[in-house]
Each structure stands twice: as structure tokens, then as C-alpha cells.
Amino acid sequence: MCYFEQTRWTCGYWKWGNFRQQCNKEYRTGETCGLKLVYDTTYQSGQCKLCDQIQKKYRRVHKMQTDIARWQREGNRVATIEKTEGDIQEISAQISEIMNQHNERQLKIT
Ligand SMILES: [Zn+2]
CATH class of the missing domain: 4.10.860 (DNA Excision Repair, Uvrb; Chain A)
Structure with missing residues (x-):
């Protein structure tokens, strides 16, 4: 599980953003294990x-x-x-x- 930023709009739509942090299951630098978790959510006002x-x-x-x-x-x-x-x-x-x-x-x- 690796951590990603997330952007979320008031209408409920969201998308993944930048990769933030590796989990301890993934040792290759710069690689991600494929399972995305939310590191931080940025809320956008308005609709997507x-x-x-x-x-x-x-x-x-x-x-x-x-x-x-x-x-x-x-x-x-x-x-x-x-x-x-x-x-x-x-x-x-x-x-x-x-x-x-x-x-x-x-x-x-x-
Ligand atoms: Zn929308």
C-alpha cells in the first residue's frame, strides 16, 4: 500500500494525485506496490x-x-x-x- 495525494470535488468526484510515500512492502525506489491509499485529500470547491x-x-x-x-x-x-x-x-x-x-x-x- 503506497500513499498518494487525492483531490476531491464538492460533487463527489475525485482523482489520484502525486505519489507521496512508499509503504514498507515496497523496497524498490520510486516504485509503488500498486495499492493506493490516501495520503492527503485536497478539497476543490466547485464541481469537477x-x-x-x-x-x-x-x-x-x-x-x-x-x-x-x-x-x-x-x-x-x-x-x-x-x-x-x-x-x-x-x-x-x-x-x-x-x-x-x-x-x-x-x-x-x-
Ligand atoms: Zn462532478
Whole structure:
């Protein structure tokens, strides 16, 4: 078990940081035994990069939905609407993928 710094965001996401201290099971200099333990946790205010990405993508979807609603009122934009609906689906899939990554990481904290 070797000790590493850890960064943790208020949203619950965390990542490993620099290697800090070797445990007594590992004698090779500069090597780590592979089992990571928290040496020290740095708390970051605000949300992690994944949350930022999710938020940005949500905003894009919201904007596209507003556009679609407007195009539907205006008429004559069927092809554009269809294309945009496809984009929304794609981005929504990306959002759920990022959310899964985020949740998995949060569950591993214990
Ligand atoms: Zn987050």
C-alpha cells in the first residue's frame, strides 16, 4: 500500500494525485506496490470537469430544443429539425456516459 495525494470535488468526484510515500512492502525506489491509499485529500470547491462537461452539453441540448420549437412554429425547416433531433440524441447519449463515469467514481470512494 503506497500513499498518494487525492483531490476531491464538492460533487463527489475525485482523482489520484502525486505519489507521496512508499509503504514498507515496497523496497524498490520510486516504485509503488500498486495499492493506493490516501495520503492527503485536497478539497476543490466547485464541481469537477465531468460536471462541467455535462452542464455544457445540457445547455447545448436545451438551446437545440428551443431552436426546434422555433423552427416548428416557422415551418419549412423539416430537414434541419430532423438533423438537430439526431444531434440531441447523440449528445444525450454522451451525457449519460459521462454521468456513468461520474457515478462509478463516486461509488468507489469508500
Ligand atoms: Zn462532478
